[in-house]
Amino acid sequence: MMTLNGTAQTADWESRYYHVDQILDRPGPRTDPSFSAGEDVKTFLRSQCKILVIGAGGLGCEILANLALSGFKDIHVIDMDTIDISNLNRQFLFRPKDVGKPKATVAAEFIMNRVPGVVVTPYHGKIQDKGEDYYMEFNLVICGLDSVEARRWINATLVNMVDPDVPESLKPLIDGGTEGFKGQARVILPTVSSCYECSLDMLNKPTAFPICTIANTPRLPEHCIEWASVLEWPRVFPNKKMDTDDPEHIDWLFKKASHRAQEFKIEGVTWSLTQGVVKNIIPAIASTNAIIAASCCNEAFKIATSSAAFLNNYFMLIGTDGVYSFTFEHEKKPDCPVCGGESLELSIRPELTVEQLIDMLTERQNIQIKKPSLSTPTTQIYFQAPPQLEAATRPNLERKVSELVPNGGEVTVTASTLPFSLSLRISYT
């Protein structure tokens, strides 16, 4: 008997793959001639292909089930979260008794019980815990994440891993995301097609309220809630970290926000809104996750089997008004800091200070780098860490960029959360 990771594989029963085999036994009218219908492709899919699923949440649960039924048998899943009661309206591999347990482990066990012969190897932890040698083991990676930061990390990692002399080092990355009745699925061929970083400017700008509005001129219930969480909490509890998963903490914020709202005659602060604002809750439903996860898995299946052409490269779905979707090719950016190679041109006023430049880098839609460190080939402009270097470079914050960087000069931007550096070519207006 064949073993995989030490687990015995249950023999497939007769006709188990009757449905999927109709696709794998013969080509369709649009199938690429390279498709080797029949046993070869089935053997690859069912006993050689190794696939990684990042995220075992709303999309992850769906992705795991689809992959298992489609015939992928060596599946790995990473997730750092534990199960919360609010997951149960869509994360269908979890039950009330599982609340508090790690998502990756519970999901893996459920799949292995339900779909015998499939081995799902869970890892309860962060994607950053794993290195290139780990990611190199897989043929494909599918992401079902809700974090932009994590997506940027895995995207940059997979792009960096590509060695033009080693074709297997290119790992197709399939990424899905949903919000309410809307979602998107995309296929990224690192270094070949547009990458996640190339499309950063398509993201909605996160709602950020100016601190002066929050402090002085609140108008909306959200302003009162932000006041409670951003200003009041640290003032009242200087040594206690706010935990947005703790209902007592939300309660406190809700009461403070309500009081302030009353004072300013602002209506609409509720418990639910308070929680939504401080946790940045995105509405999520099973059906949308099902569509997007199915789309991701369908692309993974097509890539793994060549049974049909895969998505080039972006599928966007809007289900609020009928079923509207848009399939298009998102273009690679030559100045993408991850896959582009060209430096990003940035034109600034000569009076701009280093601190203002840092704010600009944090806010610009196509950059969005939190806590960046800046240097030129000859000068350390500003470093966030280590503390000694931070202290040594801190006086530069108030200096004009033009005193430190010549017109047309290059600035290298790095951040500890991102495995890449951004090269800026500065010009002055």
Added chain:
Amino acid sequence: MSFSESQDINTATVVSHQPDNKTRRYDRQLRLWAASGQAALESSKVLVISASATSTSILKNLVLPGIGQFTIIDDKTVTPEDAGNNFFLNGSNSIGKSRAEEAVVCLGELNDGVEGISDTSNFERRFNSDPTFLAAYTIVIAHNLHPTLLDKVAEFLWTDPSLPTLIIVRSAGFLAEFFIQFHEHHVIETHSENMPSLRIDKPFPSLLQHAVSLDLASMDPTDHGHVPYVVILVRAMEAWKSSHGGKVPKTSQEKRAFEQTIRDMRVKVDEENFDEAVSQAYRCWTETNVPSDIAALLSDPVLSQLSLDSPQFYHLLEALRQFTLQPPHTLPLTSTLPDMKADTTNYIHLQKLYKAKAEEDKKIFRGLVRVPVDEAVVDLFVRNAHHLKLMRGIKWGQLDKNPAALVSAITEAPEFASIHLAFSALSSYIVKKGQSSDPLAPTEEELLTEVQGLLGDAQILEPGETALKNAVGELARTPTADVPNTAAFMGGVIAQETIKMITKQYVPQKGYCTIDLVDSKTGVVPG
């Protein structure tokens, strides 16, 4: 995600204290359809014909958000083929057992609050002996039902508007299609992202009075920088009109001049509220009237023959029509004021003016409604008057009886119409072959012959010809394949549509919606 969606939080949950377990479980969906949508779901009954992989995928996405009850009617036992592609059967352990019963157990585990019923009788016999049992359901969903039986079910459900909506799903391999057969569907809460007019061009008396009475000249500079743009625009437009014979700016030269008058009002160059006013100046010459799609609704002939028994929605529309006959010929004002540069006092004052006027408009509207209507419904209706929807459905199968319409569909949208035609060709093939179509294995040529039968004498030109060959070729490749990814995709799409139909929120799809998972595209062929 690259888009934002409005969250109706005020009505979503208990307002002032920690939510209970049920609210916590449903939190992420209550932020979309609120307590009212949830209540509608919880009182719904869904019937699904057959426990195919696609059927159980649909049900999974309805059980999780908490529909009231579902029934699977299926007299078959689980085959090895079923056990391999259906996540809601218990793998090979289910082989030989009742497919309906096994599926109901696996689906039932997803949510204790949902009642699952397995009906192991033969649907065809049950339907033939007494079809009226269908009347008990809110929605009936049929996946790959035998075409002859499907036509009979559709025919029966079309006989009376009170009978349930029918969702028809056809799928094979990478291709799928669905159609919703409903008589009429009214949506008040469409959750449209279009903002209603602020009526800056037609300021209501209290707004106008407030705007012109402000003493900008003697204002403290800080206060001056906090006058909301709405007020600035109303004031600037009053001044412009009085010096331009009561006319608003028309030419682009006049518009630029008007914007300049706003800039000239600044006391400091960096007053952001005035920048905002300039960027919103278009609102002054964008006339607020009844939006065209709402105007079309209000001129619907049905409104002229209302009786006390007519649907409430019609009576509300009629009241709205009468409201718009009165000056200023707009829809009732809504009190939603977007955020803008302003201090608290100015903003809250302005918000109060809007609220008071909205309340006044609502009262007038209320007075025009001829039948008893719940206050909450009136409130909802008025708040959503800018994006109401009245949809009239069509009967299943009409399109296939109209060769001219099919030809025009394949000419206009070849990649989508070809999929519809391929499925209809497969249906005709099944009907023609009768018992001998088992196992189902049509050739491309046989399906193309059926397509031609549907199209009549018309010659199909490129790109329609290739599109048809592609679609038909896929069905010939995988005529009976209910593959997991397509099943999951359709499971999501059909559940979204079902939720929209049941909650009467958001807008469901009309016509034939086709799905091509080779090209990863969806499209619509109008009925």
